[in-house]
Amino acid sequence: MSLIYALRDRYPHLGFDDRPLVASCDDGWLGIMHAFLHDADKAMVPGGTFTLQQVREKMGGLQMHYEIADIAPAARRAIDDAHRQASARSFHVCEICGRRGRLNNFSGLWKVVCTEHADGKLGKGVPFVGPFDVQDSYSPEADPFVAARPTAAEFDAAPIIDGWLVEEQGECGSRPWLYGWFFGKPDIGDGEHGHTSPIVQMDDMVPPRWVRTDNWLYRLGIHYLPAEREIRYWAQKLRRRPLAYGEPPGGSNGIEAMLIFLRSTGRLKSMKIDRMEQAYREEEQDQEISRGG
Ligand SMILES: [Zn+2]
Known part of the structure; x- marks a missing residue:
């Protein structure tokens, strides 16, 4: 796993020293x-110190070393429980890709992998048939964090959403869902635009590759920033045909050509197009700043 930055901002009640933390396991975890x-972080809100010292894979599972001091016994227990849960979860999550996995033996090396990664760089894995520690009451099926993850086979069979966007502002406080162009879903034509049912869980890899909703598992295809996506959405809609698979929404002529096309149709108010263009220019500028350009 690469170096982990920005932990300090994300977990303000945990202490991290200035050295970058090296985690010796793969990104799937x-x-x-x-x-x-x-x-x-939640347990440390009342105060005390927490220092994460090491993140590593040991005997196939995830192990973290940390030091805690000056905290109430209940907070210490909460952190130790969370660590036990993390370790238990790791035996059911592919260390390489984060999908459902199981412990495999690769000529003496233990690693938790999905079926796809059980046959690869490390050779062919032999699945561990168990049982795990009988004292261990952890059930992956009862843990939504693990249960929502697709197996490799389920992932391969899932329909795709291209040009996807998370709609955070659901009506009446409902959970977020996704918009996008669908491919391979039986109840909607290929290349039609639509939205999903509310999201149960989304892949935590960057970029995310799957999302589980109330009704379906989807593979996630190409993603655009919101302002660019809005222009693509309207350009595609006004072309009046479904998106072809593999084709960028709005056509492949670039955003400038799409803006000219949108103005030429006369079907959108020019104020609306101006607003979309403005948002797009700002988005581009932000991108440049964040790229350090
Ligand atoms: Zn995998």
């Missing part, structure tokens, strides 16, 4: 680690 740090 980032979500588990963040869920643990989130719980630890």
Whole structure:
């Protein structure tokens, strides 16, 4: 796993020293680690010190070393419980990709992997048939954090949403959902635009590759920033045909050509197009700043 930055901003009640933290495990466990740090951060609100010293894979599972001091016994218990949960979860989550996994033995090396990653760089894994520690009451099926993750086979069979966007502002405080162009979903034509049911869980890898909603699992295709996406959405809509698979929404002529096209149709108020263009220019500028350009 790469170096982890910005932990200090994300978890303000946890102490991190100035050295970058090196985690010696793969990225598939980032979500588990963040869920643990989130719980630890909550437990540290009343005060005390928490120092994360090491994140690593040991005997196939995730192990974190931390030091806590000057905190109430209940807070210490909460953190230790969260760590036990993180470790238990890691035995069911592919260390490489974060989908559902199981413990495999690769010629003596233990690693939790999905079926896709059980046959790769490390050779062919032999699944561990168990049982795990009988004292361990953890059930992955009862833990939504793990249960919502797709298996590799389920992922491969899932429909795709291209040009997806999370709609955070649901009506009446409902959960967020996604908009996008659908492919491979039986009840909507390929390349039609629509929205999903509310999100249950989204992949924690960057960029995310799947989302589980109340009704479906989807693979996530290409993603655009909101202002660019809005221009693409209208350009595609006014072309009056479904999106072809693999084609960028709005056509592949670039945003400038799309803006000219939108103005030429006369079907949108020019004020609306001006507003979209303005938002797009600002988005571009922000991108440049964040790229350090
Ligand atoms: Zn995997």
